[in-house]
Structures are given as structure tokens and as C-alpha cells.
Amino acid sequence: MHCNCYKYNLVMQEQKIKDVLTSCGISPSGPRTAILSYMREHFTHPTAEDIFRDLKPLVPTLSLTTVYNTLKLFVEKGLCLSITINEKMVRFDGNTMRHGHLLCTRCGTLYDVAPTPDTSDEATWMLDGHLVSEVHYYYKGTCSKCLSAETHMS
Ligand SMILES: [Zn+2]
Ligand SMILES: [Zn+2]
Numbered sequence: 001m002h003c004n005c006y007k008y009n010l011v012m013q014e015q016k017i018k019d020v021l022t023s024c025g026i027s028p029s030g031p032r033t034a035i036l037s038y039m040r041e042h043f044t045h046p047t048a049e050d051i052f053r054d055l056k057p058l059v060p061t062l063s064l065t066t067v068y069n070t071l072k073l074f075v076e077k078g079l080c081l082s083i084t085i086n087e088k089m090v091r092f093d094g095n096t097m098r099h100g101h102l103l104c105t106r107c108g109t110l111y112d113v114a115p116t117p118d119t120s121d122e123a124t125w126m127l128d129g130h131l132v133s134e135v136h137y138y139y140k141g142t143c144s145k146c147l148s149a150e151t152h153m154s
Contacts, residue, residue, distance in 0.1 A: 013037055024077040034059045035070045039080055039094030045101070045110040047091055083110065083138070100137030106146040113139065 017037045018028040026032060034055050038046075046054075052067045071092050074080040081093040083101055091110055093101075100113040115137055125132040142150075 013040070020079070024079060026073060026077060031055075031059055031062050031066050032070050032073075034062070035067060036074065036079060036094075039074070039092065041094075043093070043095050043112070045083060045091040045093050047089060051092070083136075085110070098135065100139060102139040102141060102143065104143035104146055105140055106142055109143055109145075111143060113137070 014033060014037065017033050017040070021028040021032055021036060035051060038051055038055060042054075044050075048064065048067045048071055051071075052062065052064045055067075056062050071080060071082070075082045075092075078096060079094075081096055083091045083093060085091060085103060095112065098115050100115050102111045102113045103109075104111070115135070
């Protein structure tokens with residue numbers, strides 16, 4: 001899905017995005033800059049295919065393999081999160097702040113939800129003698145939209 005302001009934002013933010021890539025030790029190629037820029041503007045948890053489809057018109061040389069490899073690199077460097085829905089579907093998240101996800105099993109939408117229960121600083125969080133470095137909250141259920149649609153039908 002494209003909004004009209006997208007191309008304009010891409011130009012405005014390009015240098016900022018390049019600086020982020022460089023500071024993570026990633027050489028800021030055109031495709032990498034475009035993909036990180038996209039991830040910082042689309043908090044819809046896109047798949048690699050979604051990103052490829054949306055960016056291909058803007059970056060004609062882009063390939064799906066490049067998108068996959070770039071996302072893998074971003075996840076390694078902590079610039080994106082990957083959320084495994086099932087073995088066939090992985091979604092990506094440009095919001096790297098700690099938050100939970102709720103997958104609606106009816107409409108397939110992945111929602112950001114508050115990270116509950118609120119935990120202490122993960123850098124020092126011990127669990128049964130293990131050091132926690134990352135926490136993922138992943139809920140499945142029925143989203144508010146699907147629930148209200150159901151109410152209206154009955
Ligand atoms: Zn739903
Ligand atoms: Zn998210």
C-alpha cells in the first residue's frame with residue numbers, strides 16, 4: 001500500500017537512514033537504504049514479499065533475494081525484529097522497542113500490544129539461573145475488529 005508522501009519521505013530521510021546503517025557497520029547501498037526506510041515507516045509487520053512488492057517500483061533493480069538477505073542482516077544487527085507466524089510465514093517489524101504481538105487467527109492481522117507482564121531490565125534479568133537477553137510476547141486470538149463484526153452479525 002502506497003501513501004502519496006512516501007517518496008518524499010524517502011528522500012528526506014535518506015541521509016538519516018544511511019547514517020543508521022553506517023553506524024551498524026552496514027554499507028548503505030540503495031536497496032538497504034530503501035528497505036530500512038520502508039521498515040521505519042510501515043509498522044504493519046510486512047512479509048519479505050510485501051516489502052518487495054511495494055519497493056520494486058521505486059527500486060527497479062531490487063530482487064526478492066536481496067530483500068530476504070537484507071532483512072536477515074537487519075535482524076542480526078538489531079534494526080528489525082522477525083516474528084515467525086509459522087514455518088511458511090515470517091513477518092518483519094521495524095519497531096524494535098519491546099512490545100508484544102497478537103495474531104488474529106481469523107483475519108491474520110498482527111497487532112502490536114503492550115508488553116505484559118512488564119519486566120525488569122532484560123540486561124540483568126535472570127530466569128532460573130539463565131540470563132535473558134530478549135523477550136517475545138506472542139499471543140493468538142480474535143482481534144477487536146473481528147469480535148465486533150461477530151457481535152453485529154448475531
Ligand atoms: Zn481479526
Ligand atoms: Zn510489532
